[in-house]
Every structure is written in C-alpha cells, then in structure tokens.
Amino acid sequence: MDYGSHSGGGGGVYSMFGAQASQLLAEQASAEPSGSNQYDWDAQQAPASNELDLVFIMDATGSMGSYIDSATKNIETICDNIIQSEKLSTTGALRVGLVSFRDHPPQDYTYVTKNFGFTSSIAEMKENLAGLYASGGGDGPEAVTAALKCTLDLDWRPSATRLAVLITDAPPHGIGEYGDGFPKGSPDGSDPLVLVRQMAQMGISLFMVACEPGLSSYSNAADFYQGIVRVTSGLLVPLTTASLLTHVIIAAAGEAMALNRLHTEVGDAVVERLKSLSLEAASSERPPAVSDLMDEVARDLHQRLLLRNENTKQLVVESIYRDSDEARQNIEVWSTAPDVETAKPHIQKVYGSRLSDKWLSTRQTSSSLTSHAPFPRSRAGGGSSSSSTSSTWNNVSSTSSASNPSPSSRKVVSNFSTFSAGTGMSMSGSPSFGSPQRFGGTSTSAAFSAGSPEGNKSPAFYGARGQQGGSRMGVRDDDDDDDDDDDKEEEDRPLPVAVETDEGALEFAGEDGSKLRLKQGAISLDQARRLAMSSAYRGGLA
Template identity: 55%
Template sequence: MFGAAAAHLNSDAAAQQQAQLEAEAQQQQQQAGCSGAAAFWLDEDERQLDLVFIMDATGSMGSYIASATRNIETICENIIRSEQLSSPGALRIALVAYRDHPPQDHTYIVKTFGGFTTSVEVIKQNLSTLYASGGGDGPEAVTAALKAACDLEWRQSATRLAVLIADAPPHGIGEYGDGFHLGSPDGEDPLRLARGMAAAGIPLFMVACEPALSGYQQAADFYQGLVRLTGGQLLPLTTASLLTPVIIGAAAECMSLDRLHREVGDQVAQRIADMSLENNERDVMDSVTRDLFESLTLRRETTKHLIVESIYNESAESKHNIEVWTQARDLAAARPLLKKVVGSRLSAKYLRERSISSSYKPFTPYAHPRFSPPAASGSGSTAERRRSSGGASGSRKVVSDFSAFSASPGMSFGGGSASASANASPVLSSSAFGSPQSSAFQAPRDASAYRSASPHSSARGRRADAMDDEDEEEVEEAREAASLPVAYSDDGAAMQVAGDDGSTLALKSGAISMEQVRRLAMVSAQRGGLGAA
C-alpha cells in the first residue's frame, strides 16, 4: 500500500525525491506555458482558492453570461461559507472571455480583465461588459483562452480551479467547416496546454452547454479527454439556470480532491515512475488506480462528489476517441486516430425525457452560422443567427444592461459584511439536506431588477416602469432561475438542485469513487512530470 511504501523511505531520500518531483513539474508547466509552480502544501487554517472563469462570449451564450453576472455574489458567498475560506482575500476570481481569431471575428480574440481580484464589484463590472455576439465559423478561440488562463498569476498556496463555459470546440480537432483546420493560428495546442495546467495543479472543469455542443462531431469526446488530463470533469448543462450551483459544486469537489492530492500525490507519482520502467503505461495507471482505491477505501476516505447526469451516448467509437484525446501529445497526433461516431451524440433517455427527439436530426451536419441566411441589421441580429440548433439552452438575447445587479461598494470575497447588504445576492439555504421548504435563490424585492433595457427601447423613450411582452418574458425567466429548489446542509456537504427545464445536479459527501481515484492518479503523474512529452 502507499502508506507502507512511504514508511521505507528515509527522510533524506524523501526530501531529495520531493525536490526532484517539484523541479520536473515546474519545468513541464513552464514548457507548456503555465505560470506559477504547482503547490503541494497548504496550511489547513489558510484555505484559499484561485478560480478563473473561461467564458465563450459568442452569439449563443447570452443566457449563460446573464446567469453568471446575476449570481456572482451567490457563487462567491457560498464557496466562502461551504469551504470555510475565512481569511481576507481567501477567494480570488479571474475572468477570461474569448471569441475567435480574425477573419472569423473582428471584435477580439481574448480578454483577461487584469487578472485575479478579490472584489465582487470588479468582477461584476467585468462580467457586465460582456455580451453575446459574433463568432464566425463553428469552432472558437478556446486554445487562446486556455493559454491566457495559464498565464495568470496563480498563488502557490491556493487550490486552483479553471471553469470553462462553452458550447463549441477549439480549432483543429477535425470539425467540418473549421476556418483553422490545423489548429489555433497562434501555434498553441490545447492538449499540451492541458498537460501544463495539470503540472501547475489547475484542474479544468468544463461546463458543456447542451445540446449545442453535441451538434459537433468530435467536441464532446475532445473535452472529455481534455478534462481527464487535468483531473477535472465535463459537466453537461441543458439550462443556464444550473450554472450557479454547478460552479459551487465544482469548487467544493476540487478543494476536496486537492487536499487529498497534497497528502498522497507524491507517493502516487513515485509509484507510477517505479512501475513505468518495466510495464505498459496504461497497465501502470490501471494498477496504481486499483491499489490506491483499495488503500483509500480501507481507511474510509470521504470526498465531495459533484454529480451531473451524463446525457451522452457511450459508444465504442466515442470511448476510443476519448482515449485518443487523453493519450495524444497534440492535435496533429490525435486526428488520424479518431473514429467516426454514427448517429446521435445524445442518449435516447435524454432525447425522450426532453421531448426533442422529433426535432433532433442526428445525421444532419451542425448548422454552422456561415450556412445560415443573413440576418437583418440591428442590435442583436448576429446573436439571433448564431447556432439556431441550440435547442432549449440557447437563448439568443443580447444582454446589454447589468446595472441592476451591481455589487455593493467595497464588497470583497474575504469579508462577511457584504452578505448583509440589501443588494447582495442571497446564499443557499442552510436548512437540512432534503428539506422540501429550502430555497437557494430568492428573487429581488423589485422584479424590475431583471428588466433588460435595450437600445431600441431607449430610443422609443419608454418609461422605466413600463414593460412590453419581451421584458415580462425575461422577468419570468429570471424569477424561475432565482427560485430553484435547493437543499444544502449546514456544513456545506450536500446540495441538490433542479433546473428550470427539469434537469438536476447534486453535491454529496461520501466514500471516494473509483473515477475520482483515477483522476487523482492521472494528475499525480502530470504534476510529477510523468505526462506525455
């Protein structure tokens, strides 16, 4: 077992081994473009989290941008409370927004907004500048955004987490109509960047905005492989109303596994290195995963589990492709090995339960914007024409006024006074898990807080308290998203949420799973400098 193996190492040998592993990990992450050495230690009394949102800001993402902006205080306050981030500045947030490279998009490729901040007001102002528009061909500048996230100034002492929110793949994975079919024009490669993120201790949790993402041939499989490399998860969402709890849950699971990695990660990396000298790499990972799972189960190790039901078809071809993306050194090496997946990428259960099987056409190529008819000129016309096959999750409204959701002046992630402000977003209910009366999000006292003031309405000189049918529709959608049924335990150990389309997610505390152990082994290898070159 890993504990017994560690006991045989004398103190000098262990120190030398630790120094060697850290040097190798730092060298690998520098080669991949990620800044900051991977952290293998943290005082339990100084729990910290660096969290970056990597957000697609192209035409179909309006509802997700609006949700993130509306609920950023809720996200921050619940992470601070449930993960006991009590010290000032313990939580830092960064925002990376992206669209596409010219000539596909001429607005911007990536925006980083100055890096990490502890100010809720600053991050909300940054979010408020985003609106969903443009994008060009189907794939977007995901790779450039990952590179920008790597280049942020991460703290060595903090748990690190990157959350990618997207409904399209990066360039170069083999999608039809890709304007940059060989990959990102800046020369970066997402698989190499993912290994650099793993070496730097930055797990990637990918929020897959569905069913739009599954309109692509390779996207879902690619992202499954990408998050595996970093020790993260792919989280399919069919509604933006679940974005807030999924981020809270991702932070909880990430911090839970990061604590465990600091305890056993070095031993796991050494075990993998020793066995790799005489065995096949895949056999080594399987063996180490089984042994580690047995060891952690015997000592009754518990972790937090973010559970989002998969909506994907698990075909043999899909599993093969995920393995290819996980093992390949870069996109060029992976593309020739991929297999075509025939039929719908979405499961029969999902199609049946969401009542979209009659309109879903599994053999029809993805409706890229360049095949769509020209849209009329005017505000939001580009957003309206983007990815018309996006289904229930794809509101195309361009959100242009976020002033009603501004944070209280001076509010920061480290302080507690902000939560008492009348303008601050409410936190998840502290009632016992399973309580039918619990409610996570309370709507503001003034329903007009959710009114969207478009340039057209301003031109008509419409009074502030007057709403047309479209405004009433937006208010109703916001009310639904603000009153989701949630149960959350007093210690932050469990949460169960239903979205406005009936989909659910849960955060539970329990025995560590085999999948979590596999992710732990994978990231231990990457942080130990044992990943593919």
Template identity: 50%
Template sequence: MNAEMLDALGGIATGSGASAAGGRGAFTSGQPAAFAAQAPQRQLDLVFILDCTGSMGSYIASATKNIELICENIVHSGSLPNADCLRIGLIAYRDYPPQDSSYITKSFPFTSSVPTMKEQLKSLYASGGGDGPEGVTAGIKAAMELDWRPEASKMCVLIADAPCHGIGEYGDGFPQGGPDGEDPLLLARQMAAAGIPLFVVACEPALSGYQFGLDWFRALTVITSAVLVPLTTATLLSHVIVGSALEHLEMERLIHEVGQAVAERIHAGLQTVDDVAKELHERLLLRGEETKQLKFESIHRDTDETRHNVDTFVNAPDLQSAKPLLRKVRGSRFTDKYLASRYNSSFMRGPSSDILYPTLPPRPGTMGALSGSRGAPGSPPRKIISEFKPFVGGAGMSVADAPMGLGGGGGAGEDQNAAKEEVKEEQDEVDRLAQSVELRFAGISLEQAKRITIASAWRTAAPRA
C-alpha cells in the same frame, strides 16, 4: 492489496485512531514543492473561461446574476478562512479574425471583490463567432498567463458550446488550428503540471452537434484531472460551479496528503495508473474517507467511438497527430432517456413558440420518476448537502430543486425580450427536469481516486521535451 502498495501508501491512515502523519511513507518537510507549496491557510484561485459568442447569452447572464452567491458559498462551504482567500479571474473569448473582428480574448485579473467581478461580467455580451469552432485555445492560453498564487489551490471552469479549431469539424475556418500556433493538448498538459484542472461545462445540445467537440473537451478534463458536466440550461450553472469548486478543494486536500506516495508508484513504472488508483481507492475507503461529490446523470451515450476518440486525444503528442485517428459517432450522442424526456415535454417550443413535438403520455415506469428520483433501487443512502444558500431546501431536496434564478440574453425591444424570456424560462424548466444535479457527501469514489492519481503524477513529472 499487495504489501508494497501498502508501504508506498503508508501515509494514508486506516482506522478511527490512526494518524496520516505517523505511518510509513507519511509526508515530511522534505516532500517536493509540488505538494509542500500548499499553505496551511486554504486559498483558491478560480478562473472562468467564457465563450462570449452569439449563443451564450443566458450563461453570461446566469453567472452575472449569481456571482455573489457563488463566491459566498465557496468561501463558507469550502471552509476558506475569509473572502480574500478566494480570488476569481475571468477570460472572455470569441474567435480569430476574420471569423470575428471584435476580439479574440479579454482578460480580467484576479480579484476578491464581488462588485468588481460583477461589473466585469456585466461588461460582456454574446455576439459574433463566425464559423462553428471558436478561439477556445486562445482562452485557455490567456488563463494560464494570469497571476496565479503559487500557494493556492487552482482551477479553471470553461463554459462553451463549440470546440477549438483544428480537430476536423466541417467548415472550420482554421482547419490546421488557430493562427496563433498554440496546441490545446500541449496547453492542457502544461495546466496539469501546474496543478490547474480544467473543468468543462458543455452547453448542450449545441456542443453535441459537432463531430468531435464533446470528445475533445472530455479529453482535456482527463488530462487535467477534472470533470465535464453537460448542461442544457443556464439555470444550473451556479450549482455546477459551486459544486465543482467544493469537490476540487476536497481533492486538493487528499493530493497534498498522499500525492507523493502515489506519484512515486507511477514514476517507478511498477503499476499502471488504473492499478494505483484502485488500490488508493481501497485504502481511502478503509479509513472511511468521505468527500463532497458533484453528482449528475449524464445525458450522453457511452460508445466505443467516444471512448476511442477521448483516448486518442489524451495520448496523442499534438492535435494534428490525433485528427486522422478519430472515429465518427453514429446516431445521436444523447441517451434515449434524455431524448424521451424532451419529446414528452409539453413545453418543447421553438423560437416562434410553436410546439415542435406533440405531448405524449409517459410510458409506465419511465418518465414519471424523472424529477423526483434520488437514486437507483438498492443504492446506499447518501447525504444531500444543503448547508449553503443556493442549495438550501427541505429534507431530500436536490440542487436541481433549489431556486437560483434564470439567466437570459440581451436584445432590442422590451416586448420581444419578454416573449423570448417566457419561452426561455419554459425551455429551462424542461431541461432542469430532464437533468439531475446534486452535491453529496459519500465515500470517496474510484473516479476521484483516479483523478488524484493522475494529478499527483503530473505535478511531479519531468517536463516533456
């Protein structure tokens, strides 16, 4: 590590007896407002941006059923002083007319009242949607217009199974983007500058049916220093929300501590983001920094085309500039392991409860360890967090093993609903076993260091013209 970087990151102490406040370059009262605004009393403003079109019923139900546990665990496990330090806002969106004539967005203000949140969620139901793409951009815009507390940590969780208009999807009713004229890439950069990361829950397999939707959502998380988590079942939604919030509070702590030193290196143009992130990562590991980390096995293939598309969206000045440069991904977007897990399941059923695929015995050494795997051979031991109720279980139990309740959509006729719920529960069980989601304590990751670096740079950057 070069001496200049050590000096610039002098506020990051190393060794058990070092103090982060005493090193060269440590933060003082003269640091910029972007980092000084965080109050000693920890607070979090969390907004759900929820697609409420026809296919999202199970996710709405899951959020409604588990909202009390979500809030309780964020407060206690995130070390917030009291319940009032957590406020939750809600944005529901569908689509622009004439694709959908019900509403474009519904905004519910921030509240710390769990009963109020529950009633707000219960008022929502999945319906409509028109063409494939939805009014995601309008939902993001509405979230930014809420009454955020300047001193609080901030985050949005966007739950969706379809992209915005204007990225080149087949049959898009608004191929040039939404009629409101808002550009989602510009909105994402405004969020980044305001310190609002946009976490995305990608509802699969629907989202990967679009050509570029997954890449576009992933680009939004890169710009705003967040994470995209793919889910094939609403059963794990609560775990992802709580885990993302707790990890985000850890990132905010470190941004508040080291952000100014990191940002100065970026804005001086002396090193790239990747170089600064690598050296920051090394420095934090030297002092033994451990963080809460939401860990999941991706079900998506990493290809040259996907990387190209994400980079294109991230670097393009606007959506229309990015669109002609995008590349189609050949073949399935899912990994062979994920496809095999679905193929081998005896629960794989369609809407009429007919078996779609025959049950085949797993090949030796492949599918037998899916549900019980806790890491690759030779990987370092990790501490599984089980300190809060939805995640509590026996030793070694992962988040995916913990009971949280299944979400379900509405409909007419109790018998018909019961039959649909039975099929949905079977499908959720298949998808739960096919995915692995855990919250762990571990040494800070390089990916987290990069998120800290990008977030710090955005919060101190001059506004774009």
C-alpha cells in the same frame, strides 16, 4: 493505437511518461529498493492552503447569453457559498478571474480574448461579467485555444487550489469539424492538447460546462472535451439549462479543494509508487500499458483512502451522451496524444446523434407539453408517467451509476448550506444542515418553479432568448440577446431549490427538468484515479 516514439507497452498505448520523466526513472532505478511495494499513503506534508483561485473561461459568442446572464446575476451567491462551505475565512482567500473569448478575424472582428485577471472583489467580478454580452462568433469553432493560453498566463498563486471552469457550446479550431475557418488550428500557433498538459503540470483543474444540445451538434467536440478534462483531472458537466450553472460551479470548487488537499497529503507517495511500477514494467518481458499501471495505483490509493474514512464532495449529473466504442476510442486518443495533429488520424467517425436515445425521447416528450413538474410523478404500479422517462444518472466522480431514487422519498430542503460545510460532515443518513441560503432573492424554502416560461417550446432545444440551439448545424444564433423583456424575465426567475433524496444527497432540477445532485460521502474510485493522474503530472512524470 500507436503514436510512434510516444507509444508505450501493452499494445502501443501512448505513454503519459515523457522523455524527461523516463530519464529520471532510469537514473533512480539503482536507488529503488528491490521489490519494495510499501508506500506511506498516510504521510502528511505541510497542510494544504485554504485558498482558491477560480477563473471563468466564458464563451461570449451569440448563443451564450443565458449562461453569461446566470453567472452575472449569481456571482455573489457563488462566492458566498464557496467561502462558507470551504471555510475561506482569510481576507483574499478566494480570488475569481475572468477570461472571455470570441473568435479570430475574419470570423469575428470584435475581439479574440479579454483577460480580466484575478480579483478578490466580488463587486469587481460582477462588473466584469456585466460588461460581457453575447454576440458574433463567425464559423462554428471558436477561439477556445487562445482562451486556454490566457488562462495559463494568469498570476496563479502557488499555494492556492487552482480551478478553471470553461463554459462553451463550441469546440476549438483544428480538431476536424466541418466548416472550420481555421482547419489547421488556432492562428496563434498554440495547440490545445499541449496547453492542457501544461495546466495539469501547474495543478490547474479544468472543469468543462458543455452547453447542450449545441455542443453535440459537432462531430468531435464532446469527445475532445471529455479527453482534455481527463488530462487535467477535472470533469465535463453537460448542461441543457443555465439555471443549474451556479450549483455546478459551487460543486466544482468543493471537489477541487478536496482533491488538492489530498494531493498535498499523499501526492509524493503516489509519484513514488508510479515510479516503482514503471521500473518493474520496463524490466518485464511483456510490460503492461501505462494506463494499467495508473489503474493499479488508483485502486490501491482508493482502498487506502477508504480505510482512513476519507470523505469528499461529489457532483452527480444525468447522462445525456450515447455510449459507443468509437466515442470511447476518441476520448482515449484525445487524452493521450501529445498534440492535435498526432491525434486526428486516429479519431473515428461516430454515426448518428451524440445524445442518448433516452435523453432525446425525454426531451421530445417534454417539448409537447405546456408545462412539466420538476421531478417524475409516481403512478400506480410504481411506474413513471409518459412525460417523465426514467433518468440514467452518472456520478462524474464515480465509475458506478446510482439508481434514481423514488420520488416519494424526496422532500424540499428549506434549511441547508449549499453542498455541505466542512470536511467532517457526512450527508449520508440524517444530515445536519446550516443556515438557509437565498438564491435570486427567493428563500430555498420556496417551491419549484412550475414549467417553462417558453410555454410549449422545449428549453433543451432552444438556445438563449428562444433561438434554436441546433443552429450550430447551419445558421448561427448570433446577436440574439437584445430583448429587454427577456432580460427582465431571467432576472425574476429564482434558482432551483434543493430537494433531499433518500440517499442524503441534495438534488436540483433545472427549468427544463434536467437534474443534478450534490453529495458528500466516501471518496470514489474515479476521484482516486483523478488524484493519481494529477499527482503524476505535478510530480514531473508527464
């Protein structure tokens, strides 16, 4: 792909180094020691602050009722577990914020965004969340860009780890979706790719909770969001049930704080290494692509961190997306283009479902059953039953995937501290767990909830309150959150219970059978790559 004046070497791949950074590199060229490859990856700056600013960017349109309910009912659990597992003992060390969004008029006349700001009061945050209700929305795309702009304008603390969690099943305006009421982009003139680069420069890590299968009913949304989280060194986590949302947020906080600590320690060394490689490449007859330079730094950094036995918290989720050359190309475009208008001509059409055949097959099978077990059941010969197709797992903090452990090796964990506590603890082998936690009024020693309250309706194909999740293709499921009986049913449902795998990880199953794992172990190559990218942006090289 070629972005004109923004193209770099190695086939015209867009350079992450902007004009200002290029000038800085040129000025420092004479000062760099010739042939120097040694960098002190172990150099430690001032200790990382043990503070966290966490903001929820919440879609409040008609299809999002179950996610709003989950965040509201479990906000105390989320905050308590973050404070415990990250040892945030100082008063005010954790601040939580909320930005909710719907759409611009005439698509929606209620509001575009509501910015509640940060608070150290969990009770205040719960009150803010409780004031939200899912309604409206107009066309498919929503005011995501306006919400990102509000997020940037929050009073982020310079010393804190900065984490934003975007929860939505819709794309922003202007990325090429059919029926977009604002095909030229957000009416306020903001560009989401510009905004996420500003977030990266500010050290704000963006985690995206993709509410599926609604999001994948769009042509470009999944690729777009995978691209922008790459810019901000965050992750995209596809969820088909709101019951796993609490664990995702706790895990995101653990990862973000671990990587921010490492940035404080080695960020300067990463920037110096990138500068040196860039200068060497500029003088080469056939300069490599900037992405290749970043990969080289990430591999070097990964090996150095492994040598110092660096452990990080990691989130592992089931893969539900269908891989294709076109999708990979699109993700690369969205993550490297300077703005949406530059990116759109290079976006390729992806034909067929955006969801994997295995995921569709599994959900089609489960939708024909009146109930299901939370995990696959073994049968003679080591195979799995027809209702539990073998899952493909993606470690979203690793470039490699792990095989699904044998069900016989799993056991319900009745005594644990969510996502481990402290950086010195390893969850491989025989982990030592802390005091039991209580979720939704039920101890973690309770058994998994059997089956879905929807009976033979598959939760994966139904949005909040039983409306069809695929309604994004045609009729929207607006104003579907007025059933008091359903609210009572949601309130009485406990969160998923942890099950320990033979790998020492903690595994959770959502009410629709989807699973995620939380573990602590050696830092992954993907995490090292995200750390290098974050250091480059925060160091002024983008």
